[in-house]
Amino acid sequence: MIVVSQDEKGLKGAMLELLEQELQPQLDADDVAQLSDEALADRAPANNYSPGYFVRIDYLLQLEGMIAAGARLELFADEITGLRAIKLARAEFAREHPACGNCGEAQYTRFARRCHACSTEFRKAG
Amino acid sequence: MSPVETCKAEAHGCPGSHLTCDLEAGHAGQHRCMISNAGTGDLEPFFWGEGVKPEALLPLDGERVVTFGDRGITYVFYFSRITQAEWEHCFAGMYLSSHNEGKQEVTVLDTTTPGIELVEKKLVKVDGYAEGYDSKPNWQSFVPPRHSRPAWQLLTAVAPSSMPADRFLPEHFEAVLDAGWGMERPGRMAAYLGLTHVFSPLTAEQKRRYSRATSETRVIGDRKHGRTLFIPKQPLLLKIYDELILGVKGYAVNGAPLADRKDIIREMDAYHKVRAAEQLFMGFNEDDDAGEEAAAA
Numbered sequence: 001m002i003v004v005s006q007d008e009k010g011l012k013g014a015m016l017e018l019l020e021q022e023l024q025p026q027l028d029a030d031d032v033a034q035l036s037d038e039a040l041a042d043r044a045p046a047n048n049y050s051p052g053y054f055v056r057i058d059y060l061l062q063l064e065g066m067i068a069a070g071a072r073l074e075l076f077a078d079e080i081t082g083l084r085a086i087k088l089a090r091a092e093f094a095r096e097h098p099a100c101g102n103c104g105e106a107q108y109t110r111f112a113r114r115c116h117a118c119s120t121e122f123r124k125a126g
Numbered sequence: 127m128s129p130v131e132t133c134k135a136e137a138h139g140c141p142g143s144h145l146t147c148d149l150e151a152g153h154a155g156q157h158r159c160m161i162s163n164a165g166t167g168d169l170e171p172f173f174w175g176e177g178v179k180p181e182a183l184l185p186l187d188g189e190r191v192v193t194f195g196d197r198g199i200t201y202v203f204y205f206s207r208i209t210q211a212e213w214e215h216c217f218a219g220m221y222l223s224s225h226n227e228g229k230q231e232v233t234v235l236d237t238t239t240p241g242i243e244l245v246e247k248k249l250v251k252v253d254g255y256a257e258g259y260d261s262k263p264n265w266q267s268f269v270p271p272r273h274s275r276p277a278w279q280l281l282t283a284v285a286p287s288s289m290p291a292d293r294f295l296p297e298h299f300e301a302v303l304d305a306g307w308g309m310e311r312p313g314r315m316a317a318y319l320g321l322t323h324v325f326s327p328l329t330a331e332q333k334r335r336y337s338r339a340t341s342e343t344r345v346i347g348d349r350k351h352g353r354t355l356f357i358p359k360q361p362l363l364l365k366i367y368d369e370l371i372l373g374v375k376g377y378a379v380n381g382a383p384l385a386d387r388k389d390i391i392r393e394m395d396a397y398h399k400v401r402a403a404e405q406l407f408m409g410f411n412e413d414d415d416a417g418e419e420a421a422a423a
Contacts, residue, residue: 002345002352010349044229051224051231052343052354059341063334073334 004052005078008085011060014053015089021045023097023106060086183378184307184318186393190248192280193309196273200313201254203277208248210364213396216244217360225353241278242271249277253312280306280315284401286408289320298372299325301405303398321376323367323402332366336407363403364396370406 004010024045032040047054060082067073075083097106105117114121190205219240224233246266252259259265269277283306303321310316339362345352368391377384379393 002349004343004345004354005341007345007349010345013349041229046229047226047231048350050226050345050347050349050352050354052345052356053349055343055354055356056341059337062337066334071330076338079338 003078004050004056006081007053008081010049010053011056011082011085012089012092014049015057015086016093017048018054018057019089019093019097023108056082057086182318183383184305184321184376185378185381186384186395187379188308190281190307191309192277192306193312193315194273194276194280195313199254201252201273202309202312203245203249203273204251204253205245205248205281206250208244208281208395208397210396210399212244212248213400214361214364216240217358217400219243220358220360222356222358223353224356226351238275238278241282242274245269245274245277245281282397283307283315283317284398286401286405287320297327299327299406301325301402303401305398318376321398322374323371323398324373324375325367325370325402325406326372328366328370328406332369333407336362336366360396360400363400366406367391367394367399367403370403 002010063079064083064086096110097108098110099106100115100118100120102120103115103118105115108116112122187207190207191202193200193202221236224231246269249266284303287302287304289302301323304317304319305321306315306317308316339359342357344355346355347353371387371390374384374390374394379389384390384393
C-alpha cells in the first residue's frame with residue numbers, strides 16, 4: 001500500500017503529468033459546443049496516476065498559495081515532501097519545455113526552432 | 127393542489143440521494159418520497175414532512191423507529207439508541223475508492239454494508255413479519271436485505287434543509303437540516319424540518335485540517351493502475367462539530383429542548399453531527415456538491 005502523501009516520486013510524476021496536460025492545445029468554446037460528450041471524453045487526456053495523487057496535489061497547490069500569500073504555517077514532514085515534489089516537477093518541466101524569451105510561453109519541446117505562440121525564431125546556443 | 131413536480135433530492139432537502147422525490151404543492155408542502163431500490167424492486171412511498179408541526183422537537187432519546195411498506199405489508203423496525211461510538215464504528219467501515227479505467231475515473235462507494243451491519247446490531251423489535259419472528263435467537267441477521275437496506279436509508283434520512291434560509295450573520299454559522307425520525311403511524315415516517323445547529327466560525331487551522339484530511343489517501347497496487355482509498359472524514363467532522371457547536375434548535379432530550387453545549391456534545395446523534403458539520407465546508411472544495419452520498423462518505 002502506498003501512502004500518497006509520502007510518495008515524493010509519485011507526486012512529482014503526477015504533477016509533471018498535469019503540467020504536460022496543460023501544455024496541450026485547449027479546445028475553444030465553439031469546438032466544445034460542436035463535439036458530443038463521447039467525443040469530448042475521447043479527447044480528454046488519460047490520467048496515468050491513481051486519482052489520490054491529483055487530490056493530494058490539489059491540496060499542496062492550495063498550501064503553496066497560502067504560503068505565497070504570506071501565511072505563516074507550520075508544515076508537516078509529508079507536506080514538505082509534497083511541496084518539494086511539486087518544485088522538482090516544475091523544474092523538470094521547465095527543462096523539457098523552455099519558455100519563449102519573447103512571450104514566455106512554454107514550448108512543446110526543448111528542440112523547438114520557433115515559438116508556437118508568437119513565432120519568434122530561436123537561435124542555437126553557442 | 128398544484129401538479130406534482132419531480133424534484134432533485136439535493137435541491138429540496140429530501141433525505142439523501144438514495145431517494146427520489148415528487149414535490150407537491152410547492153416547497154412548503156408535502157414531499158412524497160419513494161425508496162429507490164434497484165435490484166429488489168420499488169417499495170411503497172413514504173411521506174416526508176407531512177403533519178409535523180414546525181415547533182415539534184426531535185426526541186433524541188425517544189424510541190428510534192423506521193417504517194416502510196413492501197408488497198402490501200407495512201413494516202416497523204424498532205432500534206435501541208445508536209451511540210456515537212457505534213456510529214463511529216459504522217463510519218470506519220464505509221468504503222470510498224477511485225481508480226482509472228482507460229480515460230474514465232471510476233468511483234466505488236459502499237456505505238450500505240456497514241449500514242446493514244448497524245441495522246442488524248441495533249434492531250430490537252419488528253412489526254410486519256410472522257408472529258414470533260423476533261423471538262428466535264439471532265433473528266436480526268435473517269432480515270432480508272430488501273428490508274435492512276431501506277431501514278438503513280431511513281436511519282440516515284438527514285439532509286440540508288429545504289426551509290427558507292435566514293441571512294448569514296458574521297459571528298456564527300447556522301447549518302439547518304431536515305430529518306426523518308420516528309413515525310407518524312405505521313407506514314408513514316415523521317419528519318422534522320429546520321433543525322438548526324449554530325457554530326462558531328471556522329478557524330484557518332480547522333479549514334487546513336479539513337483540507338489536509340480530505341487529501342490523505344492510500345493507493346493499493348501500483349501508482350498508475352492502483353486503487354485510491356479515501357480515508358473516512360466523519361471522525362474529523364465529529365471533532366470539529368464538538369469544537370465549534372454553540373447551540374441547537376429543534377432537538378430535545380427528556381422532553382426538554384437541548385440547550386447546554388456540553389449536553390449537545392453528549393446527546394446529539396452523531397450522524398446529525400456529521401451532516402451539520404459538513405455544511406461548514408460546503409463550497410470549500412470545487413467538487414463538494416458532487417453527490418450527497420459521496421459527501422456523506
